Amino acid sequence: MDNDYCIPLIGKKNNIVGFEKKYKIHVKGLFHRAVSVFIFNFRNDLMLQRRSSTKYHSSLLWTNTCCSHPRKNESVLEAAHRCLIEEMGFDCFLELKFSFTYHEYFNNGLIENELDHVFLGFYDKYPTINYKEVENWKWIPLKKLIKNVHINPDSYTIWLKIILKNYINQLLK
Numbered sequence: 001m002d003n004d005y006c007i008p009l010i011g012k013k014n015n016i017v018g019f020e021k022k023y024k025i026h027v028k029g030l031f032h033r034a035v036s037v038f039i040f041n042f043r044n045d046l047m048l049q050r051r052s053s054t055k056y057h058s059s060l061l062w063t064n065t066c067c068s069h070p071r072k073n074e075s076v077l078e079a080a081h082r083c084l085i086e087e088m089g090f091d092c093f094l095e096l097k098f099s100f101t102y103h104e105y106f107n108n109g110l111i112e113n114e115l116d117h118v119f120l121g122f123y124d125k126y127p128t129i130n131y132k133e134v135e136n137w138k139w140i141p142l143k144k145l146i147k148n149v150h151i152n153p154d155s156y157t158i159w160l161k162i163i164l165k166n167y168i169n170q171l172l173k
Contacts, residue, residue: 089128
């Protein structure tokens, strides 16, 4: 677990109000920024990753291509590129599509309270995954993913399910 860096805490107007370590943010449920990256290939399949077993929450769940938190003095776009490189081993042009907030409690006592910035990119090659961050990956057509999420909701991260349920049209614009 990378607990060495500080994440900006934000107020209701997305203004920075302080900094805290990643794990402590999720223990206390403090409001913070996050990034979620969705990479599609040119057949319009989404690159999913299965989170590493070493993640302290949502481990071994399938999720969008990658996700992270901006660090101190790092923009959300810089954080999106960094996590794409660190987790999936490549970089590409990314476009911010939308942002949303969510507040969820996990069975292990941790809390997500995020303003999640969702980025979209296109890439048609195979990633070079970082096995410290990612257990596995695959391409999947969106219709098949949506069907799978309905059949096996416990196999997917909460933020992916929220995006697919509430924001899919904004993602595809």
